[in-house]
Amino acid sequence: xxxxxxxxxxxxxxxxxxxxxxxxxxxxxxxxxxxxxxxxxxxxxxxxxxxxxxxxxxxxxxxxxxxxxxxxxxxxxxxxxxxxxxxxxxxxxxxxxxxxxxxxxxxxxxxxxxxxxxxxxxxxxxxxxxxxxxxxxxxxxxxxxxxxxxxxxxxxxxxxxxxxxxxxxxxxxxxxxxxxxxxxxxxxxxxxxxxxxxxxxxxxxxxxxxxxxxxxxxxxxxxxxxxxxxxxxxxxxxxxxxxxxxxxxxxxxxxxxxxxxxxxxxxxxxxxxxxxxxxxxxxxxxxxxxxxxxxxxxxxxxxxxxxxxxxxxxxxxxxxxxxxxxxxxxxxxxxxxxxxxxxxxxxxxxxxxxxxxxxxxxxxxxxxxxxxxxxxxxxxxxxxxxxxxxxxxxxxxxxxxxxxxxxxxxxxxxxxxxxxxxxxxxxxxxxxxxxxxxxxxxxxxxxxxxxxxxxxxxxxxxxxxxxxxxxxxxxxxxxxxxxxxxxxxxxxxxxxxxxxxxxxxxxxxxxxxxxxxxxxxxxxxxxxxxx
Numbered sequence: 001x002x003x004x005x006x007x008x009x010x011x012x013x014x015x016x017x018x019x020x021x022x023x024x025x026x027x028x029x030x031x032x033x034x035x036x037x038x039x040x041x042x043x044x045x046x047x048x049x050x051x052x053x054x055x056x057x058x059x060x061x062x063x064x065x066x067x068x069x070x071x072x073x074x075x076x077x078x079x080x081x082x083x084x085x086x087x088x089x090x091x092x093x094x095x096x097x098x099x100x101x102x103x104x105x106x107x108x109x110x111x112x113x114x115x116x117x118x119x120x121x122x123x124x125x126x127x128x129x130x131x132x133x134x135x136x137x138x139x140x141x142x143x144x145x146x147x148x149x150x151x152x153x154x155x156x157x158x159x160x161x162x163x164x165x166x167x168x169x170x171x172x173x174x175x176x177x178x179x180x181x182x183x184x185x186x187x188x189x190x191x192x193x194x195x196x197x198x199x200x201x202x203x204x205x206x207x208x209x210x211x212x213x214x215x216x217x218x219x220x221x222x223x224x225x226x227x228x229x230x231x232x233x234x235x236x237x238x239x240x241x242x243x244x245x246x247x248x249x250x251x252x253x254x255x256x257x258x259x260x261x262x263x264x265x266x267x268x269x270x271x272x273x274x275x276x277x278x279x280x281x282x283x284x285x286x287x288x289x290x291x292x293x294x295x296x297x298x299x300x301x302x303x304x305x306x307x308x309x310x311x312x313x314x315x316x317x318x319x320x321x322x323x324x325x326x327x328x329x330x331x332x333x334x335x336x337x338x339x340x341x342x343x344x345x346x347x348x349x350x351x352x353x354x355x356x357x358x359x360x361x362x363x364x365x366x367x368x369x370x371x372x373x374x375x376x377x378x379x380x381x382x383x384x385x386x387x388x389x390x391x392x393x394x395x396x397x398x399x400x401x402x403x404x405x406x407x408x409x410x411x412x413x414x415x416x417x418x419x420x421x422x423x424x425x426x427x428x429x430x431x432x433x434x435x436x437x438x439x440x441x442x443x444x445x446x447x448x449x450x451x452x453x454x455x456x457x458x459x460x461x462x463x464x465x466x467x468x469x470x471x472x473x474x475x476x477x478x479x480x481x482x483x484x485x486x487x488x489x490x491x492x493x494x495x496x497x498x499x500x501x502x503x504x505x506x507x508x509x510x511x512x513x514x515x516x517x518x519x520x521x522x523x524x525x526x527x528x529x530x531x
Contacts, residue, residue: 003028004510006048007479010059015457015470017449025059027477030510030524035471052505052512054481058448061456061471062089062478062506063434066286066463067254067416069119070146071099072112074421076122078142081519082421085499086434087480089508090145090468090528092416092459093138095254096193096224097152100126101134102182107157114197114310116380117296117343120422131182139527143513145478147463147528149222150182152192152199155210162309164201172206176213183217186529188463189252190214193224194236195299195334197306200228204239211247219530220284220463221249225256227334228303241276241283250282252462255418257287258403263396266406277412284462286416289404289436294342294384294420294427297370302329310379317375327367335366336385340493343382343423347373351424352494355383382420384427384493404437405446414458428496432489435500439488448484464530477510 007025012035026034026046034046065083068091074080083091093099098115100108108126128134131150138146155178156162159171167175179190190210192199211221221244225236237253244251253273258265277283298306298313305316305326316322339355341347350358350373359369373381407413415437419430434455441448460469467475480503487502499517506514511524 001033001046003033003046003048005050005052005477005507005512006046007052007054007059007481009056010054010481011056012471013058013060013449013452014472015061015453017453020058020449022056025471025479027479027507027510030477032471032473032475032477034473052481057481057483057504059471060452060480060482061469062480062508063087063415063455064090064092064459064465064469065417065419066092066414066459067095067288068093068419069095069098070419070421072119072122072124074142074144074146075124075137076120077421078523079519079521080143081499082419082431082497084143084506084513084519085503085517086431087482087503087506088144088417088434089478089480089506089513090147090465092147092149092188092463094149094151094187094191095222096196097191097199098193098196099149099151099154101128101131101148101154102150102178103154103157104129107154110310111153111157114298114379115296116378117298117382118420118422121380130185131187132185135186135527135529138525140525141523142525143519143523144508144525145468145528146525147188147465148186149189149191150179150187152190152202152210153196155179156198156201162198162307162312164303164307167202167206172209176210179210179213180217183214183219183530186527187219188465188528188530189220189222191222193254194226195224195228197298200226200303200306204234204243207243208246211243211249214250215248219250220252221247222252222254224254230303237272241272241281244281244283245276250284252283253285255288255293255416256285257407258400259291263291263399263403266403270407284412284414284458285407285410286414286459287404287407288415288417288429288433289401289440290427290429291400292385294418294429295382296343297374297381297383298379300330300333300335300370301374302326302333305329313379314375317371323368323371326371327365330367330370339383339385341381342384342426343380344373344377345380346377348424382423382426401440402444405440405444408451408454411458413454414462415455425494425496428489428491428493431491431496431498432500435487435503436489438482438484442484465528466531468528477507479505479507481505
């Protein structure tokens with residue numbers, strides 16, 4: 001029999017949590033044609049166009065990044081070495097309700113600019129309107145596979161606009177129709193970020209109604225939990241669970257983990273979610289192994305300042321009469337104590353510097369500084385928090401790392417990098433998440449078969465990617481080869497754009513995308529759909 005590629009002499013971890021075994025993987029026409037358990041270099045009866053010797057390293061399914069913000073930059077930087085070199089073969093886009101389809105042309109142009117601090121503003125044609133058209137922009141044109149979620153923000157923009165009004169009546173009915181159509185056009189989930197605009201204008205009742213459409217499509221509600229509140233605080237975890245229980249939708253929590261003040265408190269942050277799982281709520285979660293976050297400065301603006309969208313926000317920023325009120329709103333929001341700039345196209349001299357240091361240098365408060373920069377940069381300002389000494393001691397880091405592994409011991413947990421691939425020095429999670437966790441397996445004695453399962457089969461099953469996430473005959477040949485004793489991340493907060501080591505080969509749909517730790521400029525990625 002003829003194979004296109006044979007990977008020989010591997011320790012195969014197939015994604016199911018079963019014990020590794022010695023064997024060969026045979027690939028033909030982009031799919032796995034056979035897997036054999038053998039100590040022989042090649043099985044009799046097989047020939048191959050190319051043989052890759054794994055040298056008794058680990059051969060595993062390609063990793064699925066369940067949370068990433070590559071929605072625009074992937075169409076600009078189609079090679080996407082930052083993901084590929086980590087072993088990522090599939091990314092799930094449309095996160096936090098912040099993406100670009102389905103949108104009419106006017107809304108698309110506006111939202112492209114409004115989200116530029118998060119997703120960048122690459123010079124690409126904005127020539128789509130539907131979910132299907134946007135998905136097809138990634139089909140056969142980029143180096144990795146993609147899946148897409150219908151974003152909450154688009155539903156609001158296409159119905160009530162960028163306004164702080166209830167989504168009810170005919171507008172709600174239309175939003176549900178748009179959501180239904182997007183799911184039927186191949187989206188794998190519905191996403192929101194109730195910390196972001198215009199999503200934050202929504203209430204629990206709106207989310208329940210929208211998620212009834214999600215449930216009717218047997219899909220998943222993916223939530224960045226609420227951090228923007230009105231008159232009274234509501235528990236955002238309990239709100240999410242309530243939405244799932246009342247609607248019948250499957251529930252997925254984005255980047256949920258302990259952090260600096262909650263180190264060692266896994267039980268406390270998980271008790272309500274674990275209880276919901278025990279009583280039958282279909283729940284899943286993902287994490288990245290870093291204790292600090294990243295985003296764009298617009299999220300610190302007060303709720304009222306976002307009404308009307310990008311142009312209205314810029315007008316308010318430019319109005320001296322409104323500056324004090326804006327600053328007060330920013331200071332009352334979730335502003336990090338030690339935030340650091342990552343993306344400032346017009347002010348690169350501040351990249352890598354702390355808000356507080358730049359403000360002191362300019363003789364301003366931090367809030368006033370941020371207002372000035374948002375105005376000057378047309379909202380295109382990115383940040384991450386706590387870029388330097390996150391914890392005062394090694395024990396703090398050790399505790400956090402163990403928290404991540406404890407969370408990943410739950411069978412409904414998976415991995416997502418939350419990569420934001422814009423800026424000169426973005427958060428290191430976009431370059432180190434997967435090799436970092438593989439390194440943790442070595443350093444903490446965590447079972448590698450379990451970690452691979454959380455990186456591959458668990459997200460594939462959750463989002464309905466039925467021929468991905470396993471090394472299995474008939475499945476797509478998304479494959480990673482890595483040295484378990486050598487693999488590690490090298491990205492740091494100070495120098496994030498640094499590639500990992502120890503991941504020698506990555507195959508996407510049976511084509512070699514990384515060879516000997518170097519990308520090959522092959523664009524074999526496909527746009528995947530649920531089921």
